[in-house]
Amino acid sequence: MKRNLYEEDHELFREVASEFNVREVAPDYEQWDREHMMDRKVWTAAGEQGLLGLAVPEEFGGAEMPDYRFRAVLDEEFAKANHLAVGLAFHLHDDMVLPHILAYGTDEQKQRWLPDMVSGERVTSIAMTEPGAGSDLRGVRTKAVQDGGDWLISGQKTFIGNGISGDAALVLARTDGSSGRGSSDSFSLFMVDKGEGYTPGRQLDKMGLRASDTTELFFDKVRVPAENLIGGQGQGLRYAAEQLPQGRLAIAVASSAVARQAYDTAVAYTKERNAFGERVIDFQNTRFVLADVLAEVEATESYVDNAIRAFNEGQLDTASAARVKLFASERVKSITDRCLQLHGGYGYMLEYPIAQAFLAVRLLSIFGGTSEIMRDVVGRSIAGK
Ligand SMILES: Cc1cc2nc3c(=O)[nH]c(=O)nc-3n(C[C@H](O)[C@H](O)[C@H](O)COP(=O)(O)OP(=O)(O)OC[C@H]3O[C@@H](n4cnc5c(N)ncnc54)[C@H](O)[C@@H]3O)c2cc1C
Structure with missing residues (x-):
């Protein structure tokens, strides 16, 4: 049966995505798979081709194409080319991190982060899961405490995609000082730059999708400025x-x-x-x-x-x-x-x-x-x- 989801613009975008797979991914994919790590140049190449941050408004450097059919075309092309690990890495950046910044970030935060996320110069991770908390995120123990105008974040995350190769992580942390199973307003989201001090752990040895890196992240009183809190305190979950x-x-x-x-x-x-x-x-x-x-x-x-x-x-x-x-x-x-x-x-x-x-x-x-x-x-x- 013929699908009627896509229009001409999506098919033109498909050609760009297909060429990107042939030119920028195919020659190196096997090596990345062996090394469990993609070359960062794939991100900037994707940025140049306009494949990242599709939903980002023009004023923040994006193409302002929130129509999800474009993202779907990209995923179909990764599947066709058997480059699923690149699809996973882009998914974490574009479907998991980006929507939070678009929905709850201030204009200043958007100006600070989005242009580089669109160009592929700033690669992001989503850091929610911990060794003791996956399905039940109210069990998250990573905590953020206020210190002067900053936050100090301490704790551990695991299974974090782009955690080694990336530059920043959107981190879920407990901000109400509680222990045990938190309440719905115990947690907040922070954008934390790797340069601010979190440390990736070992490369986790996955059974598939091996060209994308997955790791633990360690936070030892990582100092994060108040301007990196996303939206309201206690709203993370x-x-x-x-x-x-x-x-x-x-x-x-x-x-x-x-x-x-x-x-x-x-x-x-x-x-x-x-x-x-x-x-x-x-x-x-x-x-x-x-x-x-x-x-x-x-x-x-x-x-x-x-x-x-x-x-x-x-x-x-x-x-x-x-x-x-x-x-x-x-x-x-x-x-x-x-x-x-x-x-x-x-x-x-x-x-x-x-x-x-x-x-x-x-x-x-x-x-x-x-x-x-x-x-x-x-x-x-x-x-x-
Ligand atoms: C390759 C990979 C990449 C990932 N990437 C990321 C990432 O980038 N960022 C991130 O934050 N996380 C990431 N994750 C974590 C992922 O989201 C969690 O593994 C997942 O949510 C499950 O949590 P868990 O592993 O702690 O399992 P658990 O929550 O411990 O679950 C164990 C089992 O118990 C079952 N279970 C739990 N609760 C219930 C219930 N109420 N009723 C019935 N059964 C239940 C589960 O379904 C499962 O079968 C990744 C995981 C993998 C494997």
Whole structure:
């Protein structure tokens, strides 16, 4: 079925994104994957091509294109090129950090940070998760205490993408001096520059998406000026909750894009590969598997496309975003598994894109809120809680 989500402008943007993948990513991606680190030049190259900070208003150096279809095109191109780790790194910067600054930052903060985020000279991380607090962010123990006009931040974060390669982190910290499980107004958000003193820990050894760096961050009385508090004190959890739909939509979009790519890859492979004197696609089993997969890919695309439209209209609420993330991220795991199976032993080899996709998508039902948390959010909305 033909999708009717995109218009001419999006297809022109797709060409730019595709060329970017060929020219700036493809030649080095394998090396980045081995080294667990992308070259920072990929960020400035993306900035030059206008691929970062799409939603940023022109007065702060952006293209002022909040239409989420452009971000979706970019994710589809990363999936097609099998450059999913670059997609993850950009997602953290653009879907997780940026919306908080746009929504709650002062004009002075926007002027200070956004132009460099758009140009790729300032790479950012989102630092919420801690060793003892992931799904339940009220357990965050990193604390910020006032000292003169500044804040002193102490604590530890983990699983932080762009944490080694990046320049700054949006940090969730406890600001009410409480201990134990905090309340909804116990936490605040700070933009903290690496130069202000936090220290990345070891490079975490992920099973997939290895070209993007993921690490722990350590804060030992890191002095942060009052001007780096985002929005109001005590509002951190509320802000994070308000911005969750975009982050979850992004994960649904990536899931859908990888599902489509896995299907296309499996069709191409089974047309080429022979066994028992026939092409693998000529076995009825193969066609049955591909029939199921295609129906699921199209259903996922339709659902995600609708969610993108709803987001553009300001209608994607928390429960709707949780449902679409739940559905798409669970579907893509099953789809990549079946497409990998059709590759036989080659599907198990990391040099084959389907093997890398299989490992990459395992993250999608974990980060940005696990599937269990998505079910909880959706279930509560059904029960009217
Ligand atoms: C590769 C990777 C990159 C990441 N990048 C970032 C990042 O850049 N920044 C950041 O801040 N975080 C990041 N994360 C963290 C991610 O968001 C968390 O791992 C995730 O939210 C789950 O938290 P947890 O790992 O502490 O699991 P836990 O919360 O300990 O959950 C363990 C299990 O318990 C289940 N569970 C928890 N609560 C409930 C409940 N109420 N009902 C039923 N089941 C429940 C979970 O679903 C899960 O199955 C990343 C994680 C990974 C793996």
